[in-house]
Amino acid sequence: MYAAQLSGAQRIRRAIAAAAIGVAAVAGTAAIAAPARAEVQYPASIGQCLAAKPTLREGVRNQGPCVAAVQAFLGYSYGNGHIDVDGKFGPQTKAAVRNFQRAVGIYDDGVIGPATWRSLQNACTAQGNCDYQYPFPLPF
Structure with missing residues (x-):
């Protein structure tokens, strides 16, 4: 028709x-x-971040994987209690970093620089969890 x-x-x-x-x-x-929604990805362990030792601080973008590794590590030690492992370096993470820095006797500026990375390496080595993989259960 x-x-x-x-x-x-x-x-x-x-x-x-x-x-x-x-x-x-x-x-x-x-x-x-439509692009697929990106999933949050975390490094396999804090040990991977120890290789590069990037300076991490509040408000800086594109540092999520190593921030998440540090959040996961600090969340279980040094009187930090629960820390959201979200890869964002906010006030909660800065406070946890400062707690850690005071606990190990280094300058507590809340920035993860060379001295803090050394202390993180010593701490995770002593605890045997440098290879801890978030979000899996702790190895101990």
């Missing part, structure tokens, strides 16, 4: 169907093209 031979109701139904197909096609393309 040609468009000239269709009744008004049939033309409207075809137009609605065509629009629905177009919307579905666009929605399907958008769903396929």
Whole structure:
């Protein structure tokens, strides 16, 4: 049947169907093209971060994996109680770092620099958990 031979109701139904197909096609393309939501990824252990020893401090972006490793380590020691392991260096993490720094007798500025990395390495070596993998249970 040609468009000239269709009744008004049939033309409207075809137009609605065509629009629905177009919307579905666009929605399907958008769903396929939408980037997958990135999962939070953590390093295998704090030992991996000890190799690079990046300076970590509050408010700096793109330091998440090593921040998460330090959060996981400090969350179980040095009077820090529960620390959210989220890879974000916020006030809670800074306070935990300062607690750790005071406990090991180094300057407590809340920044993880060379001296703090040395102390973290000594502490995790002494505890035997430098290879601890978050979020798995602690090895002891």
